[in-house]
Amino acid sequence: MSNYYPMMVRLNGKKCIVVGGGKVAERKLAGLLEAGADNVAVISPVITPKLEELAAASLIRWDKRPYNGLDAGVFLVIAATDDREVNKRVAADAERLEALVNVADAPEEGRFITPAVVRRGSLLLAVTAGGASPSLTVRIKRELEARYGPDYAAYTEKLARLRLLVQQTVADEMDKKDILQRAALEMPPFAVEENADEWLARLTRKTEG
Ligand SMILES: C[C@@]1(CC(=O)O)c2cc3[nH]c(cc4nc(cc5[nH]c(cc(n2)[C@H]1CCC(=O)O)[C@@](C)(CC(=O)O)[C@@H]5CCC(=O)O)C(CC(=O)O)=C4CCC(=O)O)c(CCC(=O)O)c3CC(=O)O
Numbered sequence: 215m216s217n218y219y220p221m222m223v224r225l226n227g228k229k230c231i232v233v234g235g236g237k238v239a240e241r242k243l244a245g246l247l248e249a250g251a252d253n254v255a256v257i258s259p260v261i262t263p264k265l266e267e268l269a270a271a272s273l274i275r276w277d278k279r280p281y282n283g284l285d286a287g288v289f290l291v292i293a294a295t296d297d298r299e300v301n302k303r304v305a306a307d308a309e310r311l312e313a314l315v316n317v318a319d320a321p322e323e324g325r326f327i328t329p330a331v332v333r334r335g336s337l338l339l340a341v342t343a344g345g346a347s348p349s350l351t352v353r354i355k356r357e358l359e360a361r362y363g364p365d366y367a368a369y370t371e372k373l374a375r376l377r378l379l380v381q382q383t384v385a386d387e388m389d390k391k392d393i394l395q396r397a398a399l400e401m402p403p404f405a406v407e408e409n410a411d412e413w414l415a416r417l418t419r420k421t422e423g
Pocket residue numbers: 241242245316317318319320321326327328329330331341342343344345346347348349351352355
């Protein structure tokens with residue numbers, strides 16, 4: 215099994231293509247849109263009703279045809295048809311164009327795989343077993359969903375505000391680090407109730423004491 219380099223990619227403005235319009239394509243497209251991709255097309259003669267809705271709302275473009283190649287300038291490609299030969303061709307075409315490609319039925323033929331994700335605002339937890347067992351990946355995702363509930367969105371946002379304040383007002387590097395580490399150890403919803411100034415004041419008292 216391959217090794218993978220984990221990274222978080224911004225997709226805005228980048229051309230993303232999904233080939234195939236079935237169940238798997240629907241899931242991968244939802245993931246692209248959740249990530250903020252705004253130039254997304256699906257190439258498939260038939261697509262699911264949900265994908266038809268997205269196309270009607272102009273959230274994705276639908277190229278209603280069988281796969282017949284990729285245009286230059288494509289950034290990311292997902293091969294998700296139920297036809298082995300087509301997916302193989304998509305992978306080869308994408309590699310030739312230096313586009314990042316994911317192949318739903320033959321991961322090793324592609325350049326990247328898609329992890330399971332939990333989103334809590336800007337906190338993004340991604341899980342992969344590298345293709346060994348998607349079911350294990352999904353199980354661990356569910357455990358993380360339960361452990362890091364919806365409160366973590368507001369909590370993370372609040373930590374960002376505190377961090378900004380600390381960067382602007384605390385000169386000593388050790389104090390800065392200590393305060394930010396303490397803040398990250400506190401759990402929501404407790405910390406969510408106070409504003410950044412109050413929180414910093416409390417954390418500073420602790421640091422001094
Ligand atoms: C390698 C990878 C490539 C890639 O797709 O990028 C891949 C490959 C394959 N998946 C297969 C099967 C299933 N995949 C799922 C579900 C998910 N699969 C996802 C990712 C990945 N799947 C990548 C690595 C995962 C990792 O990193 O660990 C998730 C996490 C994310 C997503 O797809 O967006 C998403 C869960 C989303 C969520 O719930 O959050 C389920 C369960 C279900 O559907 O409920 C099953 C059935 C049960 C089973 O087989 O375990 C098959 C056999 C197909 C066949 O036999 O026809 C292959 C092909 C092969 O293994 O060769």
